[in-house]
Amino acid sequence: MIRWPKVKCGQLLLRDPHHQRGPRGLSHALGRQLAAAGSGPVLTCALNKQRPAASGTRALLHVHSSPFSTLVKSAARDRIMASSEEVFVGSIDQGTTSSRFLIFDKAGEPVAVHQEEFSQIYPNPGWHEHDPDEIVQSVQNCIEGALKKFEQDGHSKDSIKAIGITNQRETTVVWDNKTGEPLYNAIVWTDTRTAALARELKARPDSDKLTDVCGLPISTYPSVTKLLWLLKNEEKVTKAYEAGTLAFGTIDAWLIYKLNGGPTNNVFVSDPTNASRTMFMDIHKLKYSEQMLDFFSYEFDVRKIHLPEIVPSSDAKAFGKIDSGSLKGWPIMGCLGDQSAALVGQKGFEPGAAKNTYGTGCFLLYNVGEKPVISTHGLLATVAYDFGTPVYALEGSIAVAGSGVKFLMENLGFSHASHKITELAEQVPDNGGLVFVTAFSGLFAPYWIDDAHGTMFGITHHTKRGHIARATLEAVCFQTKAILDAMEKDSGHKLAELKVDGGMSNSALCMQTQADLVRIPIVRPKMRETTALGAGIAAGFAAKVWKSFDELKEINTAGETKFEPAMEEAASKKMFKKWEKAVSMSRGWLAEEEAEAGHKEEAKEISEGAAKNEEASEV
Incomplete structure (x- = not known):
């Protein structure tokens, strides 16, 4: 109530x-x-x-x-x-494919929103970039657009008490800290150009000790491999490093820096939910780790790079104020990486609470309380939020979710409306024996297979477009099932339910499939802007809009939809077993590509690794 x-x-x-x-x-x-x-x-x-x-x-x-x-x-x-x-909070939601600005009332209802897409840049296969300046401009446009609607509806901007930011994580930006100008496009979290570099780092002494400090394994995913690639390959970045003017940050740090006026005010900060994705931060102390900095300084001394100060996720002063536009002077009081923001927006404040966001990728976070749990089953340890006392989470990350649907639309000529993909999938009773391993960026948790490529198994003369659509949706559900299994092993507890949000959660077919596979209820809220709401809550706590978690209990509870398992458990297990077999068969494709490119030693290493894994799976 x-x-x-x-x-x-x-x-x-x-x-x-x-x-x-x-x-x-x-x-x-x-x-x-x-x-x-x-x-x-x-x-x-x-x-x-x-x-x-x-x-x-x-x-x-x-x-x-x-x-x-x-x-x-x-x-x-x-x-x-x-x-x-009237009391409101604003929320900047900077995602992988678009930026948005939403304004929420105290009851957690969005009263105004404006969204703007920006360019996706793919210079080479496996490469994914964004224009950092275009991202900032898109955010500023969204603020102006939403504020215009807000005032047209009779509200005063003076009733907006604070601004929160949530953002795509791991995406890496480098700039000159004297001019404030970016030195290269932002390298997006999905980018896999650093696969060879990641293998090189894994081969170094003591690489196996890093996860205990930072919570992440070495892969193409964290920001550090992207930064090292830029230092090795981009002359402008190397020159800034040598001149002592190279600044590095994730999207939150870049946005906060630019919204505050860039080098003029030099507000250069990041919160722990974002800093924990770089591999530089000690997840136990929420400070940059000397051990991590030493390890990654084998060729370039990363201490010479300007890194953002790590500050709590909710703070009245640390994030500065917007320096231009209609909200000039308005304070930024909250910042959360997108998946942490979704957990907060789903009110996952108690240990054992979990949410899964089905966006461009898919990300499952499980609240483990005030002490980090270092996974032994392929998951990431991360910071859920820090509102004065840090709270931690186990995370399972899936590289391809909504982007798989986009692949069908843009690359295979399927309908250009995402909801039509679900309608197409509903035209067939099952997947027709088709399994689609959507490993366009390798496979993330809990597998961490860099050399897997997207593969379809089970195509016959009877395969229809509906089967492909259904298999694409199911791929996300299978990977979520694998992550949940790993979480239960790490935590020792079985989840009671899974809260969901994100664009793909709109598909009832997808959510029912998910319930059938994980064998627990899937709970979908009516208002699904939970990521943006989480950033608003972070800002709202600092602004005293809300003073306790109890005040948030009834926010966004009306109209929930619950999906209960309906498929027989034996059939569910059979489906998942076929998926696991397909995953093992998707490995090793990168080896042939690298051999053709002349990287024969690396190709040999990958092939041998794939063969060993194949033998292990047969045993």
Whole structure:
């Protein structure tokens, strides 16, 4: 139940988020409820004539009576939200394919949003880049667009108390700290150009000791391999390093730096949920690790690179203020990597809570409490959030989720509407024996196979487009099942339920398949902007919009959908066994490519590794 303001008179803003009533209908509904309760008339009202807002119809009521508790309880039964004053938080949601700015009210409802896509740059196979300046511009455009809608709906920007940021993680930006200009495109988290470098690092002495310090294994995924590649291969980056002006950061650090005016104010910070993805941070101390810096300084002294200061995820001053535009002077008070933000937005504050975000990739986070758990089953140890006391999580990362659907649309000529892919998959009763290992960037958790490539198994004369669509959705569900199995082994506990969000969670078929495979309920909220909401919550705590987790308990609970396992367990196990076989067969493809490119020693190493794994799987 919503917590209602305890006032006896004054202005009361009512909203119907379900768009079922006009302004007069709101007051009439209250009157009917109060009359039924025998309370008599308790208010007079002056109704505004504004059009419905994104959050629903609004009516401004002037309350002139004392039995307010009766009023608000009646309003609650009638599903009307109320607040004694307008209080909002803004949220910058900077993702892999688009940027957005959302404005949330205190009840966690989005009242305005603006989204803008930006360029995806693929210079070579396996390479994925973004233009850092274009990202900043897209964010600024989104702020202006959402604010325009917000003010058109009759709100004042003065009621926005703070701004939060959530962002794609691992994506690496390098710039000159004197000019503030980027030195290369941002290398995106999905990029695999560093595969050979990752193998080189794994072969170095003591590489097996790093995960205990930073929580991550060496792979193409963390930011450090991308940074080292830039130092080795890009002259502008090397020159800035030699001049002592090279700055490195993940997208959060870059955005905060630029939104604060760049070198003019030089606000250069990162929160632990992002800093933990670089491999430079000691996950136990939330500080840069001398051991990690030593290990990665074998060719370039990374201590000469300017690294952002690590600050808590929720802080009233550390992130500075926006330096230009309509929200100039507005404080940035929260910052969370996107997957941590989704856990916060799903209110996963208790140990044992878990969420899975089905976006461009797919990311499952499991709250393990105030001490990190270093996985022995292929998962990552990461920071869930730091609101004064750090809370940790186990994470399973899947490189390809929504991007697999996009692949069908853009590369194979399937429908250019993502919901049509689900409709196509629903036209067939099952996958027709087809298994699609969507290893476009290798395989992430819990497998960590860099040399796997996308492969389809089981194609016959009877294979239809619907089977391919279904197998693409199922690939995400299979990998989630593998991650959950690993999490249960690491934690020693079986999850009671899994909360979900992200674009692919809109597919009922996909969510039902997920429930069938993992054998626990899948819970999907009605309002799925949980990642952006999480950043808003981080900022809101610093701004005292909310003061405790208890105040958030009822946020975003109405209209949940629960998917229960429906398939027989034996059939589910059979499907997953076939998937595991397909994964083992997807290995080793990179070896042939590298041999053709002249990297024969590396190719031999990969082939031998694949053969050993094949033998082990047969045993």
